[in-house]
Amino acid sequence: MTSAQLPLESPPATPPPSGHHNHPEKWEWYHYFLYNVDHKVIGIQYLVTAFFFYLVAGLMALFMRAELATPNPDVLDPNVYNTLLTNHGTMMIFFWVVPAAIGGFGNYLVPLMIGAKDMAFPNLNAIAFWLNPIAGIFIGISFYFGGAQAGWTSYPPLSLVTNNLGQSFWILTLITVGTSSILGALNFLVTIYKLKIPDMRWDELPLFCWAMVATSLLALFSTPVLAIGLILLFFDINFGTGFFRPEMGGDVVVYQHLFWFYSHPAVYLMILPIFGVMSEIVSTHSRKPIFGYKAIAYSSLAICLVGLVVWVHHMFTSGTPAWMRMFFSIATLIVAVPTGVKVFSWVATLWGGKIRLVTPLLFAVGLLAMFVFGGLSGVTLGTPAFDLHAHDTYYVVGHFHYVLFGGSVFGLYGAIYHWFPKITGHMYNETLGRIHFGLTFIGTNLTFLPMHNLGLAGMPRRVALYDPQFEDLNKLCTYGSMILGVSILPFLINMIWSWGWGEPAPRNPWRALTLEWQTTSPPAIENFDEDPIVWAGPYDYGIDTQSFEEEELSVDEMLAEVGQEMK
């Protein structure tokens, strides 16, 4: 009965024992539509739901771009344009990137990577997921009443005077997904801290898990502040309070502080897990140990800490006093340092590696290019002297689409391709993957690069009607967005076809070293049919970790040796 004699590819032959293991041997398709506490089911539920909302919000963007192809508002009613504008941002952030990256990949991968059977609180995990469909219903109701129209930031006084009912349901939506995010973050922290298998040292924790630690800390400490800002806004709209009504002694800038205290860290919520994904993909497909493991791990924590004190850089034009501008500008520029540490580490990992240019790595390299570009425009915007001119122009729109689309969404695509064999048990189609990457890369740059020029020339964001001089560049953006719209087709075909009829995937198609690749594809219900073994560090590619023939020399002995050679 030793585990070494086991046939590796066969599932456990025994029926599940009674007691607290109350589950069938294998999940059927309908289990994915029901309340389920398995972290892998929840991860897939998050990913699929989020992807549905991504398609909806993407369609909104296509309609907006169609409207912006000409200077006059001719395709959409201006109010509808405002609704689309608000909800495109809201859904892309709160229904796609955050749930897909944190809820989807976080849930699916963290327990597998640390060798656990499930999350620390499986029920809480399921509850956190099911809050998302409820939020989806809320935002549906908001649409029914015309939708929120005050932008995803919903600054008062605008949010107090436009479509109160739609705005109120929009607030309920955000509070619901915020609660989900807090419950998820709590679960990740306890899971990583308590359920990591004892063999795994902290400096052998996969970098994705380190990124999830930083992400969870941020979500825990910033989300409640957004919730309170939105609750106050809700009271102002519906119960006649005066928090953001200057005539009653209130102050609209207080809302901006409460909002950005969450919503700036939210950009790190959306990129930190992606940074984690990057470290996994880059190292696995360049067949090299990750460069600067500790630097990458700790820089996530540094981004998390510094990221909490930079929020006022969104408010340089809100009458912010000079000392505050200076402080927050410096803090903002400091964030570039840990981010740069990561970027250089990935480049150094790629450098001289045995590169396997598969779709996940293509997206990772694409991310590197796009994110650095978006990061640099971010540095310019962090400088008040420049920000005062570029604020609320298309320059800002271009900037954050480079980091959010070129960064987060590219990372999500890369992650989907990378873990597709593990999640579904089938290989994806490489050719379709490459076509998808090519179209996405071209489409992204064509859509968002001209926006920088538009912004510098003075085109304001959030408008359906603009000056005719901007028409040519806007046309270019619209063509780009159409390519992006088309680029989703090879992806969808690839996913659906490969999931159903793709070539079966072995346990470890990438020959990767993190623990999730030690189990079957897809993993058994409690993850590991036999206990995983940490026989190498997560990134020890090309290192013989099993033989210890060479004796280890201390630094002094090495110096002595070198000294003898010199003589």
Added chain:
Amino acid sequence: MTAIDVNDNTLNPSTATTAAAAHHEEHEDYRLLGLMIFLASESLMFIGLFVSYLIYRGAAAAWPPEETEVELLLPAINTIILVSSSFVIHMGDVAIKKNNVKEMRAWYLGTILMGLIFLGGQVYEYLSLGYGLGTNVFSSCFYVMTGFHGLHVFVGVLLMLGVLWRSRRPGHYHATKHTGVEMTEIYWHFVDVIWIILFLLLYILTLF
């Protein structure tokens, strides 16, 4: 077949229940840690409220603005009740550690009554004040902050009722297994600390 499967398969019903209990036991400390993290997160909501309140206060010419003064006597009595209830609930914890469920239930019942008296006093205060939510930004802050805290007190009372309900089954809580009791107590202390800060901000600070 792995070793763990063999063990599970050969379990007879009686050992299965102890295994399930042991399984339950091993999750105990997770829940305490989870609650602590949750409360740390929750406290940020209150900190957001406190800081907003201080900003409004700093910008106002007179604080509280005219005709929205607060009374002091009733809230002071309320404060004493809530703070002492923290000691009462702790006696419940001491009792359950000595395996005395009956005494624990008595202390918890006492805490519930004190919590209800607090809530009643709060409602009485709302009714006797001459201004409402929308009078000015101070009254908005006052009602939202105390109301939000009151909601937390109410949840605490529900949690304690839950402990009472569950403890009616003999052996549900005992000297070594009482995480539910402990979590309720920690939550109650949290609500208490928040109230002390609220009391300082809304009542004491308005005196000066």
